[in-house]
Amino acid sequence: MKPRLRNLIFILAALIIILTVSHCGNKGQTPVSDSVKAGTTDPWMGHRDTARYVGINTCKQCHSQIYESFLKTGMGQSFDTVSREKSAAKFEKHTVIYDKESNLYYHPFWDGNSYCIREFRLSGKDTVFLRTEKVNYIIGSGQHTNSHIFSTNGYLHQMPMTFYTQKGTWDLPPGFENGSNTRFSRKIGLECMSCHNAYPEFVEGSENKYSKVMHGIDCERCHGPGSIHVALKQTGVMVDTSKAVDYSIVNPGKLTVDRQFDVCMRCHLQGNAILKPGKTFFDFKPGMVLSDFMTVFMPRYQGGDNEFIMASHAARLKMSKCFIQSLKTADSSASGNLRPYKDGLTCVTCHNPHVSVKVTGKEVFNRACTNCHQPEGKNKTCSATAASRKAVEDNCVGCHMPRSGSIDIPHVSVHDHYIRKPQKKEDVGAVKKFIGIYAVNDNHPSALTRARGYVNYYEKFNPQNPALLDSALYYLKQSDRQEKEGYAVFNQDIFACRIQVLFLKREFSGIAKLTYEKGNAWVLENILKRKGSGNGDAWTAYRIGEAYSKLGKKEAAREFYSRAVKLEPFNLDFENKLGIALLDLNRKEESAGVFDFILKEDEKYASAFSNRGRIYFYDRNFAEAERCFKKALALDPDMLDAMKNEVDVLNETKQYEAAKTTLLKIIKRFPADKDAPMLLEKMKALNLIK
């Protein structure tokens, strides 16, 4: 490039075009801190409706160095299609893990170019059950773990084996331990995906179906949609970014402290995330206010703040005096200051997200500390003895940001981002009293948001603590009051939350009462209407359906399941419930149609096989019925329904010994079941078996 003159021409051209292209006039040249304060219009072109995501390969064309370096980071490698290069795992012929609770073994292996996970059960030396699934995607760069995902027709589920790289061992994935092994059925929903990848193409009306899945977190997750930036640069419209903000793309480094945090907190604040009504996990874009889209709650414990979960770096950092104090003094309004966070403490103070922590030397981190903690400076300096510091080459972060285990993920340790005086051993691990949840990214969550926070916390994290639901009810009462004082006549989100609380408390008649007060038809007509994942109307319909079903109100149950399915047609669990409800009403043909639809969508949906088989059985098509039950049991050897169904068809076709074998299996696996021993006795009495 010819220096100076050409730059000048670019800047002039940029000025002119930005003046005409953008509606925000002179903002192409003023620092963001000023413009955000002064104007009400959003200066970022990437936030316009016309802006599109273009993908990392487009950014690579002009920013190849950043691209190369970024691909070596954990974020660059966070998600990909399976391959030998992508996998960080060690494969040994005899690698087997055993889950005692489910009595199942797992073995990972390569079969040619297919990476497989085999699940099996032994009885003595015999293999009595075997299921093998191919891995399609790996989630986790391998800096800490590799977890595995498989796809059937776009429906993504997590697999029951994870490789823990720090210890070099295989084990069950986090959350699958101690009797919670969901095998191949844990859905990979948008919440997961939107933290670990570039935005996928998601099938609306599903929970976990995708028509396209990307290859890892990409540039636009932190820089926002880039189509306008690319178009402008391609036509030569330039901005001197050393002097001004280029509003065609977000540079997080030029955002204010809060907005910059929001970019990283979108993913590095893993807690209990509550979407604002009508918002989805796709909606937040860098430069926007995160709390407009979601409120993230974390638990708070009395006397103890040593426990932390892995992806809570932002919450931990925000607890540090370094953060709190420096934010008070940071001058983010200084005119002409392109980097409003300069004197504050944000992630970018220590991290360049294009460069992995693996190659960032510790001197980079320590320089960040000493920039603020200088001997003559206004902040205190280290009060530890010189000798102790010298012994570790005065590595500040080694003592003040120690590696520790996280409570959510076993075998994994991360660095505690709560910067403080090193903790005494006895403080760590002391028994903590849970005192509530607090919103990390939102100073004033509404009463309803709080209520939903408590419900979600109970449902997803701590179902042992029913007091959480009482807290939810307390805040619901508050929001009711606000509702009455305000203009809203009826708030459907309060209604939905109330239904959810009652559902979790298993107070089904309460749900029926609440619905009935309004009238079923009125509720269906006026409330449960909003499509799209995230708003929960489909779930409310489903919960009301469940309540009616439990109360034996079959037709009402069917009506509400139908609504759930109408709002989320690719939520196969809802479909399955509808199918059962139809069968209950003896509407066999419609019911069969529903199960056929499920199996066309996901041929690994075991329960739909069992239910479809039941209809064949009623139609006296025993061969098809038996085939269906076998399929169900080949997917899930412990499905009680399918086993009982199989016994029925075997008896009907006079295969008594085979029926006996299945009955014995039921008795062994489900000692509390009363039907199986009774039937066995009856068959003996009738001399059908010995």
Ligand code: HEC
């Ligand atoms: C056709 C070339 C081209 C492409 C493609 C391109 N950029 Fe740029 N980008 C530039 C140039 C040149 C600059 C510096 C001058 C400017 O901003 O006008 C720049 C500047 C930037 C800046 C700094 C802005 C600032 O205010 O500091 C960011 C961030 C950025 N690009 C991100 C991206 C991302 C993300 C993509 C992919 C979506 C991308 N770029 C695609 C050419 C390109």
Ligand code: HEC
């Ligand atoms: C709010 C965003 C968020 C959600 C939701 C989330 N994660 Fe994570 N997860 C993270 C972040 C951030 C890290 C990295 C933390 C670190 O490196 O210290 C992480 C770490 C991981 C790792 C370890 C990666 C590695 O090798 O370092 C795996 C595997 C993982 N998550 C899987 C999942 C799965 C599966 C789900 C959904 C069931 C999920 N996560 C949901 C943000 C999230």
Ligand code: HEC
């Ligand atoms: C995890 C978030 C994140 C991702 C992903 C990311 N960036 Fe950045 N990017 C940042 C931050 C933060 C800054 C500001 C760094 C600073 O000021 O110290 C930045 C700055 C930039 C800049 C301008 C200043 C510079 O460092 O030259 C460009 C250009 C850029 N990024 C391009 C890209 C491209 C291209 C990709 C994808 C290959 C990418 N970024 C991926 C967060 C990210």
Ligand code: HEC
């Ligand atoms: C789209 C979600 C997302 C966003 C936005 C995001 N991160 Fe990450 N980040 C992750 C996940 C997931 C991982 C773990 C990836 C893995 O190892 O599999 C991670 C890992 C990291 C790591 C450790 C990995 C490495 O190689 O260095 C750093 C440091 C990091 N992020 C910093 C940031 C900063 C700073 C920002 C904001 C500018 C940011 N991240 C924004 C999701 C995100």
Ligand code: HEC
């Ligand atoms: C942006 C400036 C800034 C940075 C960067 C920074 N600190 Fe601080 N730190 C402060 C301020 C301000 C305080 C408040 C107390 C004071 O007056 O020193 C503080 C307090 C502390 C305390 C005392 C905390 C307590 O609870 O009493 C420790 C320990 C500390 N910092 C260590 C570090 C270490 C280690 C690093 C680097 C990893 C670091 N700081 C980075 C500004 C910073």
Ligand code: HEC
């Ligand atoms: C005061 C400096 C400092 C700040 C500020 C900081 N980090 Fe870190 N971060 C570190 C250090 C030191 C490590 C450990 C690096 C290593 O592995 O050697 C680290 C590691 C990480 C890792 C890798 C996993 C782990 O814990 O080892 C992630 C992810 C991460 N940081 C995210 C963030 C995010 C997100 C923010 C902002 C909320 C942030 N960091 C702010 C110093 C900092």
Ligand code: HEC
């Ligand atoms: C050998 C471990 C170790 C190293 C290395 C270390 N510190 Fe400390 N630091 C400590 C301990 C222990 C304390 C608390 C001592 C006490 O009880 O007063 C402390 C206290 C502090 C305080 C609080 C001082 C006060 O009066 O409240 C600051 C600030 C601090 N360290 C910053 C740093 C910085 C910056 C570095 C790197 C240049 C560093 N430390 C290196 C162990 C260490």
